Amino acid sequence: MSLIKIEAYDVRNIESAAIAPSPRLNFIIGPNASGKTSLLEAVYLLGRARSFRTAQVSQAIRFGAGGLMVTGKVDCGADLALPIGIRIARNEREIHFAGRKIQSSAELIRAFPVLVIQPSICALLEGAPKHRRQFLDWGVFHFEASYLDCWRRYVRALSQRNTLLREKRFAELELWNRELARYGTIMDGARERYVERLKPFFVQSAARFFDGFEFEIQLQSGWSKSRTLEAVFQEDAASDARLGYTQSGPHKCDFSITLDGRPAKAYLSRGQMKLLVYALLLAQSLLMEESAGVSACVLIDDVASELDENNKNRLLAFLRERRSQFFVTTVAEGTIKEAIDGDAAVFHVEHGQVMQA
Numbered sequence: 001m002s003l004i005k006i007e008a009y010d011v012r013n014i015e016s017a018a019i020a021p022s023p024r025l026n027f028i029i030g031p032n033a034s035g036k037t038s039l040l041e042a043v044y045l046l047g048r049a050r051s052f053r054t055a056q057v058s059q060a061i062r063f064g065a066g067g068l069m070v071t072g073k074v075d076c077g078a079d080l081a082l083p084i085g086i087r088i089a090r091n092e093r094e095i096h097f098a099g100r101k102i103q104s105s106a107e108l109i110r111a112f113p114v115l116v117i118q119p120s121i122c123a124l125l126e127g128a129p130k131h132r133r134q135f136l137d138w139g140v141f142h143f144e145a146s147y148l149d150c151w152r153r154y155v156r157a158l159s160q161r162n163t164l165l166r167e168k169r170f171a172e173l174e175l176w177n178r179e180l181a182r183y184g185t186i187m188d189g190a191r192e193r194y195v196e197r198l199k200p201f202f203v204q205s206a207a208r209f210f211d212g213f214e215f216e217i218q219l220q221s222g223w224s225k226s227r228t229l230e231a232v233f234q235e236d237a238a239s240d241a242r243l244g245y246t247q248s249g250p251h252k253c254d255f256s257i258t259l260d261g262r263p264a265k266a267y268l269s270r271g272q273m274k275l276l277v278y279a280l281l282l283a284q285s286l287l288m289e290e291s292a293g294v295s296a297c298v299l300i301d302d303v304a305s306e307l308d309e310n311n312k313n314r315l316l317a318f319l320r321e322r323r324s325q326f327f328v329t330t331v332a333e334g335t336i337k338e339a340i341d342g343d344a345a346v347f348h349v350e351h352g353q354v355m356q357a
């Protein structure tokens, strides 16, 4: 899936921009603070209905404007291009896809899968486990149609169980323990399958940046598999009640990456960590491209940051081989010059104005 047209209004410093991107590589070039990230933000909003820069999407509205709007056309293959659009005002949000208004951002996420790689992306491996759960869940969501429903039911049951624990209403726990175990077990199975699918693609993409390193992804389910999930919830009820929350379960799931059996994040340099995260996210897009029959649009903000010439060139060579759509920003045209081929589109951004080269 790729965006073949995009119009953005009042997104950060962009008052209005209209571009016709390439279905493959798109380079966005401009000085600091010109609006390159703002353009990526517009694309991200179309696929996620939220910002990748801030938790409050309203902060993406241009100063002084009442709301922002992004519209586009998604090429779904087989000569089918569907309109997509989002409008965000301070207290309301409206999403349209294929000519109708949609209520949940889940539909949008499915319609236009978008991934972002930004300078702070190392948080994926170095930050809190919630980043890694989001990474997994976004991936699983595109493979298993029932996953979202299951995840929602789990979250609801978890919240109920935590309330009962805090209020010491133990007689009512059993029902929620069962509900939680039922959906938690399904979620765990889906995450395990996803990681198994991802592994060969991760090995493939990591091999592009690291010579002779053997990385492995280790999934931690969130509880010790020596007990069933239902047994965990039943047996831990007393200690959970003392804490006031459910200590174990798929909501505590995490994964780590090891290098020859050691935690990679303890040994790699900053630049290597960045490459490892690149490898992980590109593996996610590769997996989609090869197995799910759809491809994600990948946004790469400030491609040259922290990468040496050799690694940056390896990355660009890798992108050129892919069928996915990429939007890549840089401050200096020289950094990406060699990757500009006949299929690529180049955009220059200055003071919030976007010009197609």
Ligand SMILES: Nc1ncnc2c1ncn2[C@@H]1O[C@H](COP(=O)(O)OP(=O)(O)OP(=O)(O)O)[C@@H](O)[C@H]1O
Pocket: 011, 012, 013, 030, 031, 032, 033, 034, 035, 036, 037, 038, 039, 059, 060, 061, 062, 063, 302, 331
């Ligand atoms: N809501 C907003 N309204 C107007 N301007 C904003 C808003 N949010 C951020 N800006 C400004 O928009 C400008 C462009 O920011 P952006 O992050 O897009 O720049 P950039 O080209 O990616 O720069 P860099 O290369 O430094 O990362 C900045 O001056 C920023 O302060």
